Amino acid sequence: MTAKTPAPVTLTGRHIRLEPLARTHTAELFQAAGKDEEVFRWLAWAAPQTEPEMATIIEGYLALAGCEPFAVIEAGSGRAVGISCFYDANPGDEWVEIGGTWYARSVWRTAVNTEAKLLLLTHAFEELGMGRVMWKTDIRNERSQNAIKRLGAQYEGTFRRARRRPDGSWRDSVYFSMLIDEWPAAKARLTERLLSGA
Template sequence: MSAQTPAPVTLTGSHVRLEPLGRRHVPDLFQAAGKDEEVFRWLPWRAPQSESELAAIVEGYLANTGCEPFAVVERASGRAVGISCYYDANVREEWVEIGGTWYGRSVWRSAVNTEAKLLLLSHAFEELGMGRVMWKTDHLNERSQNAIKRLGAQYEGTFRRARQRPDGSWRNTVYFSMLAEEWPAAKQRLTERLAAG
């Protein structure tokens, strides 16, 4: 099977539904995370102080031709609580990045991120035919690094002085990946973790 470029699709689990991100999600997303400096601490923009500022962030996702963004909708409430994306897919080399991810603080340490990543990884490996999925994050963002490791991803290295933060300081970028042959074991662990609550 040759790899395919990610396209808009809805991915549904028990706890979350990932649907193509749209402007209609802005009010929910602002309620979930607007003005929360900790949510946006390691992202390339400051915490939005209004729905219009968050709308501009959403527009940035939508305008990025290398990005396929999803609104992460909590099924119990029907409300969007975060965003996650596929980035920079390369069908010839069979790889894609998962990134641009953030969630409102109310769903941190819940099933939301685990199931969202389970859905994205399943789709990437089993339907898009990818051989490699990647993540990258700020070297100071230990919460994100730990979450990526819990998925079963492997540390690959650190790209030094990779990006300037909104405050003008420079971040090093930490890279992780998972390969198709590692996916079955990771899928089993993630599925068991979700079932255990």
């Protein structure tokens, strides 16, 4: 059976909700992370210094072919605190990438990323029928690599001189993946981490 292509959907957990990214999220996302160079350090664009610059970033997500972007909504405040996406799904070969992720610094080292990935992985494996989920990140971004490893993903290799960074230097991209047969153990670990407040 062929897997399904990701489509707009709302995924709800205890700590967060993932809902289709929209232009109406612009003000909250700018308030959450605008001007924060550290949040955007490893992404393909500089930190937005104004709300219109954040709007341009959101337009980029919405216009990107093969991207299904989500706004990450904090349950307690009801406000958008980040973005994460499905990318480049290949239903015939049953794989999809998770990427384009960033969060406001106020929710770093909280349950937000754990639950966002639990929701996305559950949707990918159990509802879309994917057999493989992938991530890639800048070789210099050790925080992201550690977060991906904590999900239970496996290191696959490094794609050298993969693309230019905003400063003009060349980025090596580190690749990770999780397979459907690895998912039950990863799901149990992620669920346990959420129950323990991680």
